[in-house]
Amino acid sequence: MGRMAVAAIVSLWIVPVSLTVNRIVPDPYMDEIFHIPQVQRYCRGDFKTWDPMITTPPGLVLVYDLLISLRPSLGEKKATFYAVLIALYPLHWFFTFLYYTDVASLTAVLAMYLASLKKQFLISAMFGAIATLFRQTNVVWVAFVAASAAISYVEDLCEKDHVNLMYKKLKIERKDVIFNKNSSAVPTLRKRRMGASTNSSQLTNSKVIRFLPLYDSGLINEIVELALKLWRLKWKVLVTFFPYLLVLLVFGALIVLNGGIVLGAKEAHVxxxxxxxxxxxxxxxxxxxxxxxxxxxxxxxxxxxxxxxxxxxxxxxxxxxxxxxxxxxxxxxxxxxxxxxxxxxxxxxxxxxxxxxxxxxxxxxxxxxxxxxxxxxxxxxxxxxxxxxxxxxxxxxxxxxxxxxxxxxxxxxxxxxxxxxxxxENIKWIVIGILYASVNIITMLMFLYRPFQWDHQPGIQRFIW
Incomplete structure (x- = not known):
């Protein structure tokens, strides 16, 4: 099971559906009529020409690894099962078979997210920069991933500091008792050790807090506590997450130079x-x-x-x-x-x-x-x-x-x-998978076998998301 299993299972529908789509719809359709000629120009070495109708730069989902990283207790079999079902999500599934930027955009964002979960922040920021080349609004997700990673980073550092402080305190107490001839100090030390051990265990397991229901703790308290931690560790956070900040600064400069976030067809994307x-x-x-x-x-x-x-x-x-x-x-x-x-x-x-x-x-x-x-x-x-x-x-x-x-x-x-x-519940995932597969079958059949024509424009039109 695992990555290879997900790839093998997904290939069972990717290959035949791709062949069918390319056979029935061999010509560029919808936004493909802009994207494909633009890439062909690049392949010929023409990097100066830009189709003004293209609003975004040119450009297997990493779901399995993300599931394992976010939920280590899930296990390979369930992660494989869930990843296959998520790959059936209708919007992503449908545009897998068209030359749109959506699939590559999603892949870059998820790669950024996965790298951040693995504490590989420089690599994560690089994927974030790539993601903004597929879709400009992905800069928001760069900021989101950076912020969520920074939260985990400061919490882990504070947790380690508390645990280390507790152990240092125990060592000091142990030395004091060794040189103290009063035997009554021994049970006192034992009590302190038990209390400290309990506190240390609670601190070590403080990540359990993040799995509590939404309404169990106050949002204001969390914000204040987080703000204090961030301020205390501001220089470490700034240095560690500078790659993300650099991406945001460069993107901001490009927006200023471009005169807006949209590259082409600006009047239609105000x-x-x-x-x-x-x-x-x-x-x-x-x-x-x-x-x-x-x-x-x-x-x-x-x-x-x-x-x-x-x-x-x-x-x-x-x-x-x-x-x-x-x-x-x-x-x-x-x-x-x-x-x-x-x-x-x-x-x-x-x-x-x-x-x-x-x-x-x-x-x-x-x-x-x-x-x-x-x-x-x-x-x-x-x-x-x-x-x-x-x-x-x-x-x-x-x-x-x-x-x-x-x-x-x-x-x-x-x-x-x-x-x-x-x-x-597995039954919910199964029902979700059945619903996704049903929607995919219907939308693809409509796209391939229910073409129609417009009175005001020649050519075959097809239904699409």
Whole structure:
């Protein structure tokens, strides 16, 4: 089992589906008509020509190793099983067979994340730099990975300092007792040793804290404690994580020189306050893990969490509800690409669901809130609250400025979510795998065997995510 097993199993569908797609759709399609000629120019040595319609630079998911690194107790068999199922995630699976930047972008980001978990920060920052060459918004994930790695780094250092201090204290006490002729000191020393041993054990096992539920500790306390640790170790942190900082500084300089984050088609990719995009991701992510989030058991768990502080949670929920209503009322954006291109599934979701009735976008708000509550609660069982907060902030920075509703933008945050969600029941994973496989079969059949034509433009059109 392991990496080779994952590669062998995934190849069982990658090879035949790739051959079928290349046979039925031999010509470049959708964004491929821009990407392929650009790469062909590079292959001919022409590095000066740039297609103005390309908005991003040119450019087997590492899920198995990430699962092993994040959850060492998982075991090879389960990690292999989970990695194969995650590889079926429909958005990633579909674009594996097209010449888009998504697969390479995801690979670079996950390689960055894996290297950071292995404490190889220079290599991680290098992968982060590569990731920004595939998609500019990946700079946010560079900052996120750097921040999460810095949190683990300072916690480990503080933990070691406490343990070393405890051992030094024990040595001093031991020397004092040796030279002390009073025999009554012996039981005192034994008590101190027992207490110190207990404290040392607690400190050594303090990583258990990060597996506590989201609502078991205060976010403010975590932030204050972390800020103090960071300030105490600021120079070590700065030196250790300087490679990430260098990537961010270079990227910032490039943005200034370019006059914006987008390379081409700038008029169609203007930064806009698209707050509902953040909510859409919550629902899409929870729906992609429906057996873990949309169940009576999960709903009951969330309800019990709310009941623990009825007044406070009721106020928070009411404020969130009002705020989200304001967002969908004033900041729902219908991008021209979304309205004009009926090849994308988002076109039909917008028309048939979100715009089915003028009240529908408001009726969906409670579903958005439930989805995000469920997602953050699940993450809180595997990570500290500060990590969850950073994840939410990273999503906001990536998604809110983006006016176009595009499921491909959700792929990277979804992988961070699924890798850090502790879904233990095999039956849930099996159901998720069946759902993914079913969606993949349907979308690929639609793409290959349900072509259609536009009246205003020649050529064959196909349905796509």
């Amino acid at each position: 930064v806009s306050p698209h707050f509902p995009q953040f909510m859409y991701f919550g629902l899409a992510a929870a729906a992609a893990l429906a057996p873990a989030h949309f169940t009576l058991g999960q709903a009951s768990t969330l309800w019990q969490a709310v009941r623990r502080n009825k007044i406070g949670n009721f106020i928070n929920l009411l404020a969130s509800l009002v705020l989200c209503m304001i967002f969908v009322h004033f900041f729902s954006i219908a991008h021209p690409y979304l309205l004009a291109d009926n090849r994308h599934y988002t076109f039909y979701i917008w028309r048939k669901l979100i715009q089915a009735h003028r009240s529908m976008k408001y009726l969906l708000v409670p579903v958005y809130l439930y989805s995000w509550f469920s997602v953050t609660t699940a993450l809180g069982k595997a990570q500290k609250k500060v990590w969850v907060l950073l994840f939410c902030l990273a999503n906001a920075l990536v998604l809110i400025p983006t006016p176009l509703i595009e499921f491909r933008y959700y792929t990277i945050p979804f992988f961070f979510l699924i890798l850090n969600s502790k879904i233990e």
